[in-house]
Amino acid sequence: MITITKNEFKRLAEYIENNYGIRLKEEKKSLVINRLYHELVNSNCKNFTEYYEYILSDKSGKAITTLINKITTNHTFFMREADHFQYFRDKVLPYLSTTVKDKDLRIWSAGCSSGQEPYTLAMIIDDYFKNDKIQWDTKILATDISSKVLNEAINGVYNKDEIESLPSLWRLNYFQKLDNGSYMIIDEIKQEVIYRKFNLMEKTFPFRKKLHVIFCRNVMIYFDHKTKIELVKKFYDIMEYGGYLFIGHTESIPRNETGFKYVMPSVYRKV
Structure with a gap:
């Protein structure tokens, strides 16, 4: 057995923290071994x-891609932290629908995992x-x-179990049942x-226009404080005034270290 x-x-x-921001603590040793043994x-x-x-010598990039695929934890599900989606529907969209004059909504799902959040x-x-x-451009950018x-x-x-938490009308209107019993x-x-x-650790973000909404939930729990604050400041710089940042319920942003204003637990705004 490899140790x-x-x-x-x-x-x-x-190497992983410096390049991808993910902090692996000592107690993750066994996880690293188990996930990378076959590699x-x-x-x-x-x-x-x-x-x-x-990894360092592989110029194709395949080795590091495989490493990241193996080492990252991508646990998500539909309607996770549902109050965020309710707030987005009831507060954010009414605000944006009356203030975005060019009808170009710019929304980013950062750390989108397997797609449940952006969908x-x-x-x-x-x-x-x-x-x-x-009449609107409502396309969502989703990255991981x-x-x-x-x-x-x-x-x-x-x-079927994965979509069970969604409203029945959504399941009917937005999914089609496949022959194997799953839903697309x-x-x-x-x-x-x-x-x-x-990679959220990029020094600059390649956006031509500023964003109205950023969802970056349960991503920064893997970052140290310095990395988290640097990322939040980059979010602030690429966001329109009045825009919203959603983070995970277990995450928080120190109010004296960024320009974001606290709205409610795990929701912040650039004002």
């Missing part, structure tokens, strides 16, 4: 030192605007560092979400 030494873990953990075997690496050197936002928007939606979950999101296929998001909603692979 990982203290020095090997430290070196790999520092070491498949790469003919006898230990984690060889595996680390293999929920797309369904809320469709349900809110109804026949007027044709894991290509594995992005592929799952693009496919947009979920089992209809094309009209799929086309409302643009998926891209993106």
Whole structure:
């Protein structure tokens, strides 16, 4: 059985944190071994030192892509932290629908995982605007560092239990049942979400226009304080005044370290 030494873990953990912001604590050693064991075997690496050197030497980028796919935790589900979606429907959309004069809504689901969050936002928007939606550009940008979950999101296929928490009318209008008993998001909603692979640790964000809403929930729990504050400041810089930032319920933003104003637990606004 392959094990990982203290020095090997430290070196790999520092590489992941420096490049992707994800902080792996000492107690994650066994998780790292379990998730990467087969990668070491498949790469003919006898230990984690060889595996680390293999990652650095692989110019194709496939090795680091696989590492990130294996090491990231992508736990999500429809209607997770449902009060956020209710607030988005009841407060944010009415505000934006009267203040965004060019009818170009710019919404980012950062750390979108397997697509439940951006698809929920797309369904809320469709349900809110109804026949007027044709006048609006409501496409949602959804990003993640894991290509594995992005592929799952693009496919947009979920089992019956996964969509059970959604309103029955949504299940009827926005999903089609497949022969294997699973359910797929209809094309009209799929086309409302643009998926891209993106690392939140990039120094600059490539947006031509500023955003109205950012959902970045349960992502910063993996970051240290400095990394989190730097990211929040980048969110602030790329957001329109009056825009909203949604973070996870277990997360918070120190009020004296960014320009965001507290609205309610895990909801902030640029004012």
